Amino acid sequence: MKIGYPCINWTIGCSSGSTFRLRSYSESRLKKTIKNNIDCLLKILQFNAERNIFFFRITSDLVPFASHPVNNFNWKGCFASNFKEIGDFIKKNGIRISMHPDQFTLINSVREDVFERSVKELEYHASILDLMQLDTDAKIQIHAGGVYDNKQHSTDRFVERFSKLDNSLRLRLVVENDDRLYNLNDCIEISNKVGVPVLFDVFHHSINATAASTNQALQLSSRTWNKKSDSVPMVDYSSRNLNGPSRQHADSIDIEDFKKFLLDTEPFNFDVMLEIKDKEKSAAKAIEAANQDIRLNIA
DNA sequence: AGGTGTCAAGCGTCC
DNA sequence: GGACGCTTGACACCT
Numbered sequence: 001m002k003i004g005y006p007c008i009n010w011t012i013g014c015s016s017g018s019t020f021r022l023r024s025y026s027e028s029r030l031k032k033t034i035k036n037n038i039d040c041l042l043k044i045l046q047f048n049a050e051r052n053i054f055f056f057r058i059t060s061d062l063v064p065f066a067s068h069p070v071n072n073f074n075w076k077g078c079f080a081s082n083f084k085e086i087g088d089f090i091k092k093n094g095i096r097i098s099m100h101p102d103q104f105t106l107i108n109s110v111r112e113d114v115f116e117r118s119v120k121e122l123e124y125h126a127s128i129l130d131l132m133q134l135d136t137d138a139k140i141q142i143h144a145g146g147v148y149d150n151k152q153h154s155t156d157r158f159v160e161r162f163s164k165l166d167n168s169l170r171l172r173l174v175v176e177n178d179d180r181l182y183n184l185n186d187c188i189e190i191s192n193k194v195g196v197p198v199l200f201d202v203f204h205h206s207i208n209a210t211a212a213s214t215n216q217a218l219q220l221s222s223r224t225w226n227k228k229s230d231s232v233p234m235v236d237y238s239s240r241n242l243n244g245p246s247r248q249h250a251d252s253i254d255i256e257d258f259k260k261f262l263l264d265t266e267p268f269n270f271d272v273m274l275e276i277k278d279k280e281k282s283a284a285k286a287i288e289a290a291n292q293d294i295r296l297n298i299a
Numbered sequence: 300a301g302g303t304g305t306c307a308a309g310c311g312t313c314c
Numbered sequence: 315g316g317a318c319g320c321t322t323g324a325c326a327c328c329t
Binding site: 019021022023065067068070102103104105106109111114117118121145146147148180181 | 305306307308309310311
């Protein structure tokens with residue numbers, strides 16, 4: 001089991017997702033920002049490796065305006081060797097990588113233009129992982145999308161659109177249960193039709209639940225990671241912020257809840273992404289708890 | 300230097 | 315039909 005956190009490291013003091021306003025777009029600004037972002041990304045990965053944090057989500061802002069028409073700069077060519085260097089570090093250290101395009105990426109949209117932009121955005125995400133020469137166990141997680149007043153039609157549209165995507169893209173995509181529209185069963189249904197692995201999100205499942213217990217959910221989702229090249233399943237874990245609105249993530253990990261989660265999910269093996277605000281701090285705590293847990297099992 | 304309104308993108312909900 | 319939340323940081327403009 002690898003444990004990690006998404007996108008931001010609060011300790012190091014650099015950001016791998018710096019961006020700027022469209023109004024201030026220029027090629028030199030873009031170039032400078034990308035360089036800073038990927039330099040920072042390598043620093044974060046080194047920081048993580050030194051602390052046994054072997055799972056990381058790369059921010060979608062690594063290359064600002066990557067799929068925007070304003071950007072016709074050849075950033076892939078310009079930074080190919082930098083990406084390769086990071087990829088080498090990732091592989092050497094056995095780091096698992098995910099990416100998560102934001103809510104504008106909708107392959108089941110009723111609008112053709114939204115679909116087309118979404119494909120471009122997905123291709124951007126895949127090109128990052130390709131430039132790093134990572135295997136297809138590095139995943140891009142998306143949600144099923146909108147309902148558009150007819151869930152069955154919208155599910156079918158997802159299936160149809162997904163099937164037409166390039167194979168190189170399909171091999172990287174996984175679908176995650178969301179907090180309102182497509183629950184675990186909906187994702188499993190999609191998976192049964194197109195073979196896409198299902199990334200189980202524990203927190204979303206608690207808000208948008210099916211009858212499945214945590215253990216059953218792991219069983220159901222794990223089965224969908226059935227290609228050797230997918231590697232072990234990814235799972236998103238977070239606890240809710242008890243002081244804030246119901247959908248907000250917690251500030252720091254509730255370690256007792258996390259231990260309970262580890263017990264609940266035995267004997268399944270998977271990699272856990274901690275969607276918690278204090279990022280690397282909670283990851284370190286979770287890794288410590290998991291190691292203690294293993295020692296207890298051995299003893 | 301510090302404060303703050305706003306940011307490429309969509310959908311669903313609420314009024 | 316329009317504003318707002320999502321989830322949240324930080325850019326960029328203002329003073």
